[in-house]
Amino acid sequence: MRVIATAGHVDHGKSTLIRRLTGMEPDRWAEERRRGLTLDLGFAWTRLAGEQLAFVDVPGHRRFVPNMLAGIGPVPAVLFVVAADEGWMPQSAEHLAALDAFGVRHGLLVVTKADRADPAAATTAASREIAQTSLGQVPAVAVGGTTGAGLDQLRTRLAGLAAGLPPPDPGADVRLWIDRAFTIKGAGTVVTGTLGAGTLRVGDELTLGETHVRVRGLQSLGEAHESVSAVARVAVNLRGVARDAAERGDALLTPGAWRTTAELDVRLRGTPAAELHRHLVAHLGSAAVPARVRPLGLDTARLLLATPLPLRVGDRGLLRDPGEHRIPAGFDVLDVRPPPLARRGAARARGTELAAPEPGWDLLRREGFVRHDDFHALGLPEAGERLGGWHADPAHLARLREEAPRVVVGWTREHPNAAGMPVDVLRQRLGLPAAELVQAILADGLAASGGLVRSPGAALSADVERALAVLEKRFAGHPFQAPEADELRELGLGTRELAAAVRLGRLSAVADGVVLCPDAPRRAGEALAALGKPFTVSEARRALDSTRRVMIPLLEHLDALGVTERQADGTRRVVGAANPAYDD
Incomplete structure (x- = not known):
């Protein structure tokens, strides 16, 4: 599928053109049909040369520019409409500026109402304006307002436009900018948008703001699907999401794959940074967010968004001045995790960095x-x-x-x-x-x-070394007689000092407060193995010349090391005396 948006001045025949191409009514509201004026986004589709084409029809009146921007923001191609009898008009220029700011590079010029006036002048003027933008030179087709003349040529041109669009990446992370959100009785919340990259599947887990959601169902062009890959118009039925939890400008995202930010550094196209009003509206995807602009350099600025958005370096957007009905600048996102600008001169230094990123x-x-x-x-x-x-x-x-x-x-x-x-x-x-x-x-x-x-x-301190010398002398004659707590305290060996000695291999700890010489586990295993039979705790105590206070934790320590094994009758036997793994 290919998705194409319309653009152009009010009453230049965008919706009429879509009706004739698709046989569908793009104006969804009764008021739109009654007034003959598109107020919000409309959707229709058809098949040309074996390719499904979906159209996003946008309003042309200047009062509904935010709706128009929500429609063209996520779309890769445009059908730019100019009427032969009126030619280039104010909203033609505003829509073109928006397309240029979003960086749309694929399009087709359609001059409508060619039965009312010679389309040559309008075609020449519009082509000249369009050529100076990201669209560049685009093919042009003239069609009649009532006769339908030129529609076959338009279909041929549309098929060529669709075939020339860059292939999408079906494996990319999903970021579905929402342009509609509504509820269906028995189904729950449904959101729609243009899927520019990636694939959606029934059962997928996505994020909507801070909420994890699940895809309950998918539709594309009125038909249910188990999966939908970009590029596509898609309706997503979300499980367990309240209607007021989703709205235009939100985005469905692959979990963990996007950086949501309210602060970003951008390169401006159009008006120099210093000439921009400090408070504008930033449009990215279908979102429209109040933004504060802080100049950094001649063509760079820090944008502070009123609402965080899921953005990446390379995204494109535009700044709009609602009070003046104009689009002063487009921008390219350079950094979505920018450094703070707290110190004096930081903004100027940042502008210098961004000059050659x-x-x-x-x-x-x-x-x-x-x-x-x-x-x-x-x-x-x-x-x-x-x-x-x-x-x-x-x-x-x-x-x-x-x-x-x-x-x-x-x-x-x-x-x-x-x-x-x-x-x-x-x-x-x-x-x-x-x-x-x-x-x-x-x-x-x-x-x-x-x-x-x-x-x-x-190394250990001199005091600890002296204390250890005392213990080493003691262990030389009685390796399994551990000093009592009082003796350790008198020697100045507290918990910290003992831990350091154990870590350096100077002592072996078999339990809290019970320390022996470093090779005590090995020597104990050898001595118990020499008994040649299973043994009790008392027999082990006598064999090692030790006390019950030492012997019980020592045997448990040997059990844990795999040196000894406890039997069903309460005795133990040596099973790993020859295994050096128990050496401490």
Whole structure:
């Protein structure tokens, strides 16, 4: 399917042309048919040369320009209509300015009412105006208002226009700009729009604002479908969505694939930034949002939207001045996650940056690290060094690798008896956005394990070393007699000091407050294996010359290591004494 919008001055015959091409009435409201004036968007379709063509018919009166913009915003091609007897008119110029601002590049000029006046003058004037816009040189066809002359040639030209449109990407992320929302009894909320890319399927989960919704049903050109691929006019029946939860300008989105923003940097086309009013309306897709404009450079500006919209770099929109009925500027989106402009001179500096942007790299250099998925969601090419789910600016990464050892050494100096610097503390001090990035910045012998980072040659304080010397002398004669809490306290070995000694391999902890020599688990396994039979706790205690306070947690520790195994009768047997995996 191909989708084409109409454009042109009021009463130049847009709706009449669509009726003749399709045999359908595009004016949906009784008031429109009574007044002979299109007020809102109309829809009709036909088949030409084996291709389905859907038309979005827009109003031409200046009072309904917002409706017109909602219709042409998401559409890739236009049928531009000019009447032979009136020629180029004010709304012709406004509609053309809108098409140019949206960057529409495919179109066809139709000069209507050719039976009332010679179409040559209107064709020449309109072609000259159109050629100066994004549409460029377009084919022209003249048709009669009552005779129908020229319709066959128009159909041929339309078929050629449809065939020349760029192929859509059916695998792209969905962003369906909503142009109608209504309810159907028994079905619930239905929204319609022009699907420019991607594929919708019954059962799909999408997002509507902050709400997750499910596609209950799909229709395209009046027929039900299990799936619809772009480009297409589509009606989507949403499950569990209240009527007032959806309206024109909202968008149905692939979850997690889009950046919703109220702040964006743009390049302007048309009026210089300094000459724009500060308060205008921004039109993107079918959305119309009040926007505050802050100039950054000659042709760049920061837009502050009253309502966040799902946007990507490369999107195109326009700014409109409702009070003056004019479109002063189109714009291209350059950044949807721009930096703050809080400091003096920041706006001017930002304008300089945007004069020669490097997509992807600008964001990466500014933030240091960017999530891999964010490049896609923001519409940017990937840049930098890939680190798992992140990308890093190589220069920033090098600086952090130089800084990390100094930070760890400084922290260790402040906490001499700590087992190591907590990974999250190092992350915070280096400004890393995620703990998973800590490993990537470790250099110069730094190592991370057990949630702690240690520098090479990490040592204990002199007081702790003296206390450990006492314990080592004790363990030399009685390796399974753990010191009591009072003795540890007298030696100055608190929880922190013990943890540091265990981490450095100077002690082995079998339970809270129960510490033995470093190789106690291995030696215990060997001694118990020498019994040559299953044993009770008491037998193990006697074999190891220990106490029940030590033996119960030690045996449970050996069970966990796979050295011993508990039997049904309450005894244990050694099953892994020869396995070095239990070495602590």
